[in-house]
Amino acid sequence: MRSPRPLSIETRIKVILTAIAMGLTGLTVGTALTQGFFERTGEARLLLETARSAASGLPAAQVEPLLARLRPFWKEAPRAQGAETVRSADGQEWRFVLDRAAIWNALVYRQRYVLVAGLIGLLVAVELAVFLAYSLTRPMKILAWGCEQMRSGRWVRLPTLSRTPYELEALNEAFNGMVEDLKRWQDFQKQAARVERLAALGSVAAAVAHEVKNPLASMRIHLDLLKNRLPQGETASFDILGAELDRLNQTVSQLLSYARPRPPLFGPVNVRELLAWTASMTATPCRLAGVSQSWAVEEGCPPLWGDGQQLKQVLLNLVLNAVDAQPGGGKVNLEARRDGRTVSIRVEDSGPGIPAELLERIFDPFFTTRPEGTGLGLSIVHRIVEGHGGRVNVESSPGGTVFTLQLPIAPPETKEC
Amino acid sequence: MPVLLLQILVFGAYTLALVFLAGEAFNWKEDRRLFYVGGNRLTLVPMVGTFVATWMSAASVLGYTMWLYADGYVAFTGSVNGWLIGLLFMPFIVRKLRASRALSLPQWLGDTFGDRRLRSLSAVALIGAYTFYMVIQFRAFGTIVATLLDIKVIVASALVYLFVLYTTFGGLPSVARSDTLNLALILGGVLLAAGTLLKRAGSLAAVHAAIAERAPAMLSPWSEGWSPLVTTLMMLSWGLGVAANPQYAVRLLSARTTRDAYGTLATSSLIIGAIYAGLTVLGLSAFVLFPGVRAASDELAFTRLFSLALPPLPALALFLAVLAAAVSTANSQLLLAACSLCYDLSPREGRNRGDLVTEDRFLFKNRLAIAGIATAALVLSQFRLPGVLLIGRYSWTVVAICFFLPLYVIRTPRPRALFVPLSAALLLHLFLTVFLGLLPELALLPALALEGLLYFGPWRKKS
Numbered sequence: 001m002r003s004p005r006p007l008s009i010e011t012r013i014k015v016i017l018t019a020i021a022m023g024l025t026g027l028t029v030g031t032a033l034t035q036g037f038f039e040r041t042g043e044a045r046l047l048l049e050t051a052r053s054a055a056s057g058l059p060a061a062q063v064e065p066l067l068a069r070l071r072p073f074w075k076e077a078p079r080a081q082g083a084e085t086v087r088s089a090d091g092q093e094w095r096f097v098l099d100r101a102a103i104w105n106a107l108v109y110r111q112r113y114v115l116v117a118g119l120i121g122l123l124v125a126v127e128l129a130v131f132l133a134y135s136l137t138r139p140m141k142i143l144a145w146g147c148e149q150m151r152s153g154r155w156v157r158l159p160t161l162s163r164t165p166y167e168l169e170a171l172n173e174a175f176n177g178m179v180e181d182l183k184r185w186q187d188f189q190k191q192a193a194r195v196e197r198l199a200a201l202g203s204v205a206a207a208v209a210h211e212v213k214n215p216l217a218s219m220r221i222h223l224d225l226l227k228n229r230l231p232q233g234e235t236a237s238f239d240i241l242g243a244e245l246d247r248l249n250q251t252v253s254q255l256l257s258y259a260r261p262r263p264p265l266f267g268p269v270n271v272r273e274l275l276a277w278t279a280s281m282t283a284t285p286c287r288l289a290g291v292s293q294s295w296a297v298e299e300g301c302p303p304l305w306g307d308g309q310q311l312k313q314v315l316l317n318l319v320l321n322a323v324d325a326q327p328g329g330g331k332v333n334l335e336a337r338r339d340g341r342t343v344s345i346r347v348e349d350s351g352p353g354i355p356a357e358l359l360e361r362i363f364d365p366f367f368t369t370r371p372e373g374t375g376l377g378l379s380i381v382h383r384i385v386e387g388h389g390g391r392v393n394v395e396s397s398p399g400g401t402v403f404t405l406q407l408p409i410a411p412p413e414t415k416e417c
Numbered sequence: 418m419p420v421l422l423l424q425i426l427v428f429g430a431y432t433l434a435l436v437f438l439a440g441e442a443f444n445w446k447e448d449r450r451l452f453y454v455g456g457n458r459l460t461l462v463p464m465v466g467t468f469v470a471t472w473m474s475a476a477s478v479l480g481y482t483m484w485l486y487a488d489g490y491v492a493f494t495g496s497v498n499g500w501l502i503g504l505l506f507m508p509f510i511v512r513k514l515r516a517s518r519a520l521s522l523p524q525w526l527g528d529t530f531g532d533r534r535l536r537s538l539s540a541v542a543l544i545g546a547y548t549f550y551m552v553i554q555f556r557a558f559g560t561i562v563a564t565l566l567d568i569k570v571i572v573a574s575a576l577v578y579l580f581v582l583y584t585t586f587g588g589l590p591s592v593a594r595s596d597t598l599n600l601a602l603i604l605g606g607v608l609l610a611a612g613t614l615l616k617r618a619g620s621l622a623a624v625h626a627a628i629a630e631r632a633p634a635m636l637s638p639w640s641e642g643w644s645p646l647v648t649t650l651m652m653l654s655w656g657l658g659v660a661a662n663p664q665y666a667v668r669l670l671s672a673r674t675t676r677d678a679y680g681t682l683a684t685s686s687l688i689i690g691a692i693y694a695g696l697t698v699l700g701l702s703a704f705v706l707f708p709g710v711r712a713a714s715d716e717l718a719f720t721r722l723f724s725l726a727l728p729p730l731p732a733l734a735l736f737l738a739v740l741a742a743a744v745s746t747a748n749s750q751l752l753l754a755a756c757s758l759c760y761d762l763s764p765r766e767g768r769n770r771g772d773l774v775t776e777d778r779f780l781f782k783n784r785l786a787i788a789g790i791a792t793a794a795l796v797l798s799q800f801r802l803p804g805v806l807l808i809g810r811y812s813w814t815v816v817a818i819c820f821f822l823p824l825y826v827i828r829t830p831r832p833r834a835l836f837v838p839l840s841a842a843l844l845l846h847l848f849l850t851v852f853l854g855l856l857p858e859l860a861l862l863p864a865l866a867l868e869g870l871l872y873f874g875p876w877r878k879k880s
Contacts (some may be wrong), residue, residue, distance in 0.1 A: 123579035145773040
């Protein structure tokens with residue numbers, strides 16, 4: 001059997017306010033009616049006493065008009081027990097009883113506006129109760145909705161409600177805080193799962209690469225030997241084969257450096273020198289692609305604490321990616337400045353940007369949108385930066401993409417760059 | 418116990434019953450579909466309750482009875498007969514309406530003809546018609562209670578205003594629950610009063626015999642003042658107005674199943690028939706027992722007549738039935754007027770629910786509209802306006818012009834083809850009634866003819 005549904009807040013408040021309204025009306029009207037009744041009864045008795053004493057000195061004929069004045073409160077009851085009697089001087093007797101119904105009717109008529117006002121008050125109280133309950137339950141309703149959304153996997157932030165009591169506002173804020181924390185925890189779990197997945201992938205890739213690298217070297221040597229035996233002008237196919245073998249070798253080397261990176265050799269790295277080296281190394285590809293290049297380092301920027309060679313590889317990968325993203329020309333800007341206890345290096349291009357749905361995946365190994373790409377460049381960037389205890393962020397819009405590296409500064413004894 | 422105190426206690430008991438039986442005003446999980454059409458989940462009992470209680474307005478209970486008391490069976494031919502003819506039309510629109518899943522009749526009209534202007538025009542017409550019609554309810558009940566308790570009419574009207582507000586705040590679910598209570602009071606009150614009066618008069622045959630002797634013209638279904646043609650036209654106009662009335666159309670939309678909708682029409686017709694039979698007995702018996710009671714208005718005459726003709730308890734039951742009829746019709750009209758104002762006249766409001774906060778704000782706006790429209794009707798009820806049935810006639814006819822043709826006649830709607838015919842018909846109706854002084858029912862027929870002519874006329878471009 002289903003248990004009965006518990007009473008709602010609205011019903012409870014309605015019951016309370018209705019009881020208060022009824023109690024107050026009952027008390028007010030009851031007091032007024034009771035007081036009125038006693039006053040009227042007292043007046044009636046006084047009237048009777050006056051009539052009785054006057055009648056005792058008058059003949060019956062003159063008493064009749066006098067008795068007519070008693071009529072609103074007294075009614076004649078010749079045979080009633082315990083009736084009040086009035087006697088005329090000549091001995092005629094009249095018997096009267098108090099007409100309580102008439103007195104009540106007159107009183108109720110007099111108090112009718114109070115009674116109707118009580119009824120109106122009751123309705124107003126109920127309608128106020130409804131709105132009071134509404135203002136109390138509204139935040140709870142929204143909270144329940146928020147919980148339901150969370151249960152169905154949708155992250156929601158509860159809106160700030162106007163004119164809400166601060167206790168309920170605190171409940172609202174606590175929910176939003178909980179959602180933020182849960183979201184951060186979920187992001188962390190996602191990140192951990194990604195790292196685990198990449199580690200597994202890396203170890204498989206490293207094993208495969210290691211097995212492929214030696215045969216590739218052997219193939220390259222034998223290809224060169226074969227090529228030397230052929231007459232000049234007939235080696236075109238061997239040149240192509242050699243270039244492809246070199247490309248394969250480069251991919252395998254990248255895979256190995258991603259999967260089994262050598263541990264960074266930490267030391268102070270001059271940021272100005274790092275950016276200048278990157279600019280000089282990428283000057284030719286930039287010129288060929290019609291991309292203008294610029295770089296700047298903030299005055300007083302401290303040196304980085306990291307592996308110079310690995311950081312050069314990071315910047316090289318980012319700038320070359322930026323050049324590839326702008327085949328029709330554009331610009332690349334490198335910028336470094338101190339940001340608290342880190343140095344922030346921005347690599348900014350004016351390319352078409354990365355679609356939002358791809359942004360989450362660009363650091364995954366083998367993920368690329370270019371047919372000739374290996375999909376390892378940005379994975380290596382990510383791995384090296386993480387290996388330095390830094391962070392890499394990317395922001396992209398149709399007007400361009402910005403990669404921001406946050407890398408720790410060198411200990412204080414090192415000189416500024 | 419003093420009769421006055423008894424009357425106030427009975428009204429108090431009605432208040433408490435309404436407060437605790439009508440349920441909650443603010444439903445925990447509410448959205449616009451639940452608020453306007455009960456989530457399309459109303460079952461047979463609340464459907465019958467709300468259908469019949471909405472049908473029996475103060476105009477029906479009071480206006481029909483007093484017309485019958487004054488003129489005899491012509492009141493039946495000229496009004497009730499027409500209303501019942503309207504009921505016969507309704508089964509034909511059940512499937513059509515329910516297929517649309519609309520939340521209001523203006524929305525159905527706009528969607529069917531692919532014309533936003535139609536929706537706005539009919540919504541404006543409904544707001545006007547229902548605001549004025551609510552005046553009848555407030556005035557009828559206000560006058561009766563003011564006479565009974567010897568208080569100011571505005572104070573008595575404030576009571577019905579608060580009843581109506583309370584029941585409408587909860588939307589259709591709350592209206593349907595309170596209507597079921599109201600129907601029980603209407604049915605009980607009318608039948609108790611009719612039974613009491615018939616007992617005093619002897620029998621229906623005795624009543625007929627007495628009328629045949631004193632005023633035989635009252636037994637004729639045709640008026641001496643109007644030709645049978647005029648009476649028939651009036652009857653037909655009432656029928657068309659009832660058939661196209663959004664109050665009933667919305668209830669047909671609200672039913673849980675199509676079967677429930679048909680069941681509601683069948684069951685309701687029996688209950689409506691019983692109530693009209695009771696009112697007929699009341700009007701005729703009162704004429705035989707207490708002829709010649711006259712007053713400045715129908716409401717006042719009704720109160721005087723039945724205070725005189727009935728003992729205190731049956732009289733109170735009858736007056737309570739008028740209150741229930743006023744509340745049940747007014748809350749339904751108020752809900753539709755608020756729907757027209759907040760939903761049909763707001764272009765951004767879609768039929769689907771928004772997120773919780775948007776929906777909450779939207780429904781709160783509806784509640785403010787309910788309070789605003791009810792207050793306007795309460796204020797208007799204190800002015801001198803035409804009689805009860807005349808306001809009703811204007812309202813019905815405007816509604817009929819807006820919806821009768823699209824609901825019952827047009828089978829294949831042409832996009833954007835109805836706006837001009839409908840506007841022209843409304844203007845013609847206004848001209849004929851206001852400037853030429855024609856009865857609204859009689860002006861309805863040329864207006865409908867013009868609407869049909871302009872829509873179906875051969876010069877209209879076929880789409």
